[in-house]
Amino acid sequence: MTTTELLALKNRRKYWSKQASWAHLAVSEMALSRLRSTVPGERSPNLSREISTGMLFDIQLNGKFAGKGYFQLSSRTLNNLSDYHVPVLVESVLSYLRVNPSGIYVDGTLGGGGHAAAILNRLSLEGKLIGIDRDPDALAFARNRLSNFSSQIVLRQANFERLADVVKELGFSSVDGVLLDLGVSSHQIDSDQRGFSFLRSGPLDMRMGSGQKLRAYDVVNRYEYKELKRIFKFYGEERHAGRIALAIVNARKEKPLETTDELVAVIDRVVPGHFRNKTRARIFQAIRIEVNGELAHLQAALKQAVAVLKPGGRLVVISYHSLEDRLTKQFFKTLAEPCDCPPEWPICPCDEKPAVKILTRHPVTAPPEEIAQNSRARSAKLRAVEKTGEL
Numbered sequence: 123m124t125t126t127e128l129l130a131l132k133n134r135r136k137y138w139s140k141q142a143s144w145a146h147l148a149v150s151e152m153a154l155s156r157l158r159s160t161v162p163g164e165r166s167p168n169l170s171r172e173i174s175t176g177m178l179f180d181i182q183l184n185g186k187f188a189g190k191g192y193f194q195l196s197s198r199t200l201n202n203l204s205d206y207h208v209p210v211l212v213e214s215v216l217s218y219l220r221v222n223p224s225g226i227y228v229d230g231t232l233g234g235g236g237h238a239a240a241i242l243n244r245l246s247l248e249g250k251l252i253g254i255d256r257d258p259d260a261l262a263f264a265r266n267r268l269s270n271f272s273s274q275i276v277l278r279q280a281n282f283e284r285l286a287d288v289v290k291e292l293g294f295s296s297v298d299g300v301l302l303d304l305g306v307s308s309h310q311i312d313s314d315q316r317g318f319s320f321l322r323s324g325p326l327d328m329r330m331g332s333g334q335k336l337r338a339y340d341v342v343n344r345y346e347y348k349e350l351k352r353i354f355k356f357y358g359e360e361r362h363a364g365r366i367a368l369a370i371v372n373a374r375k376e377k378p379l380e381t382t383d384e385l386v387a388v389i390d391r392v393v394p395g396h397f398r399n400k401t402r403a404r405i406f407q408a409i410r411i412e413v414n415g416e417l418a419h420l421q422a423a424l425k426q427a428v429a430v431l432k433p434g435g436r437l438v439v440i441s442y443h444s445l446e447d448r449l450t451k452q453f454f455k456t457l458a459e460p461c462d463c464p465p466e467w468p469i470c471p472c473d474e475k476p477a478v479k480i481l482t483r484h485p486v487t488a489p490p491e492e493i494a495q496n497s498r499a500r501s502a503k504l505r506a507v508e509k510t511g512e513l
């Protein structure tokens with residue numbers, strides 16, 4: 123392909139993105155030779171560094187792969203994307219998933235589609251990404267963001283506790299990789315009306331998805347003292363759990379607590395000043411975990427994810443809370459070391475075979491440079507396994 127042909131391609135409307143301020147194809151001689159040598163699905167080395175500010179796409183000529191094109195995103199789009207959510211540990215996710223260009227991948231926590239875009243950038247036109255999120259807002263945002271890949275994506279609003287069922291309903295029997303990036307997105311936290319943040323005034327809601335009945339309001343105003351204390355202690359790991367639970371029970375005798383501000387005021391009444399922010403965060407997190415049944419859903423999702431993997435397929439989980447990380451670690455260990463026969467027995471009668479191989483002996487954490495740019499990365503812990511046998 124010549125430079126002129128490349129430039130002609132640039133003008134073809136079908137390669138233009140709605141989100142791009144301009145599209146450019148690398149047309150220098152050096153870039154051209156790289157483009158020519160790019161094989162389907164492989165990143166062009168001279169463009170790969172720019173991936174966070176744009177999108178790579180395959181150029182097809184007469185049905186054949188002819189090179190890579192690159193969309194530079196407008197600064198407005200870039201601001202919107204990072205306002206929504208900045209994905210963490212992207213390079214580690216890609217390397218632990220060991221993305222096969224023609225493979226099928228599931229992002230079970232699609233959010234703003236940041237990880238999904240990075241995976242799609244590694245796929246050829248045969249590759250597919252199934253995106254799942256329980257939050258319809260996230261799906262709408264991600265669908266728009268990933269519109270360049272519309273022939274390669276299938277997006278579904280669902281709870282990831284049904285991950286394998288959703289994959290099968292969509293007509294896929296097994297997949298090459300699954301990603302679960304747990305918790306809430308920055309966009310969810312920053313939305314006043316959803317009540318996730320103690321820094322924002324809003325109703326006590328905290329539901330991640332549509333169709334959920336239990337709200338933060340119900341937990342705060344209806345749960346008994348003992349239940350509240352248990353949640354704060356167990357999910358929030360909060361040492362003032364009892365005092366805060368009692369303060370809530372007393373406050374709601376006068377009138378129900380309706381807003382995040384009212385809940386914060388009650389917490390502040392019983393917790394010393396210098397601990398307040400951390401305590402507020404722990405109490406809000408505990409209520410969120412309860413409202414969304416997060417641990418039970420994770421337990422189910424881990425099982426479903428391993429079940430739907432092909433042999434050699436990989437599961438990557440990023441958690442932000444010690445309970446999620448412990449649950450994931452424990453689950454992986456049980457599958458990797460299913461036999462608990464005493465080691466001194468000469469023959470193992472149980473004949474249990476490992477279903478997975480653990481790829482991360484210790485959790486992978488974000489490097490300081492990433493944490494400096496994205497404070498959310500501070501608590502991120504990534505664990506990964508490869509499927510070796512049936513569950």
Ligand SMILES: C[S@@+](CC[C@H](N)C(=O)[O-])C[C@H]1O[C@@H](n2cnc3c(N)ncnc32)[C@H](O)[C@@H]1O
Nearest residue numbers: 209231233234235236237255256257281282303
């Ligand atoms: C941390 S964000 C994911 C961000 C995403 N990786 C990205 O790059 O933008 C977590 C997402 O998982 C979704 N989520 C949490 N629990 C879920 C569940 N049980 N089922 C489906 N989605 C869930 C949330 O709605 C949220 O959008």
